[in-house]
Amino acid sequence: MTYKTRQSYLGSWLSIALCFAGANCGDPVAGTWVNMSAPSASANQYAMYMSTLTFGDALSVTVDLETVRTKGALTYAGCTESLMGTGTYMEAAGAITSTFDTGTDSRTGCVFMADNLTSMPVDDTAKATLVSLAGGKFTIAANVLTLVTGNSTLKYMKM
Numbered sequence: 001m002t003y004k005t006r007q008s009y010l011g012s013w014l015s016i017a018l019c020f021a022g023a024n025c026g027d028p029v030a031g032t033w034v035n036m037s038a039p040s041a042s043a044n045q046y047a048m049y050m051s052t053l054t055f056g057d058a059l060s061v062t063v064d065l066e067t068v069r070t071k072g073a074l075t076y077a078g079c080t081e082s083l084m085g086t087g088t089y090m091e092a093a094g095a096i097t098s099t100f101d102t103g104t105d106s107r108t109g110c111v112f113m114a115d116n117l118t119s120m121p122v123d124d125t126a127k128a129t130l131v132s133l134a135g136g137k138f139t140i141a142a143n144v145l146t147l148v149t150g151n152s153t154l155k156y157m158k159m
Contacts, residue, residue, distance in 0.1 A: 029055045029091065029138075033145045033156035038067075045073040053134050053145075053156060061089040061098050063130045071111055078111035085122055085130040098134040100127055 031054070038049035048068040055061050065083040069076050085103030089096055103122030110116050122130070136149035143158040 027055070027057060027091075028140050029096065029145065030057045031055060032159040034159055035154050035156045037155075039152070042074075045069055045075075051133050051154070051156075055089060055096075059088050059090065060086065061134055062086045063098075063100075063134045065129065065133065076107060076110055076115045078109060079107040079115055080109045081105070081107045082119075083122065083126050083129060085127065089134065094139070095137045096135060098131055100130055103127060103130060 033053045033055070035051045036049060037043070038046040043049075046067055047070045048066070050064075050066045052064040052066075053061065054064075063083075063085050065081070067079075067081045069079045069081070071078045073079075083103070083105050085100040087098055087100035087102075089098045100122070103126065104119050105117060105122050105126045106119040107115055107117040132149050132152075133154070134147075136147050138145055138147045140146075145156040145158070147154045147156065
């Protein structure tokens, strides 16, 4: 009996230690998820695309979108764009919805200098992009968050 009791204490301490080390504890959506696939309709416009969702245990959310457009892109040719927003999220019946409180948008290195945008507060169009990246119906299986928004399906890998 004594051995089993010690074993259960050890198991409890091990579970707590793993939670502190970042193992999947509590809310299954909590953590950092990454998608590196540009939207299919405009994938050839991007030299690099990375969308990162970070869902916190306190229902906080950060969405980062880092892109590099190719020189021949139809809009913002050659630009490196950074779009970031923070806010909160709610989960209900297999869906997640996000509300953004603050955000910034910037573009540098563009082919056309007029496309450069120093870091400034996120506008309504950029905010809609952030919300669409982090809001919709989702499923989680095998460390993949599959997010369905409208006609788009995005797959995020857990980091």
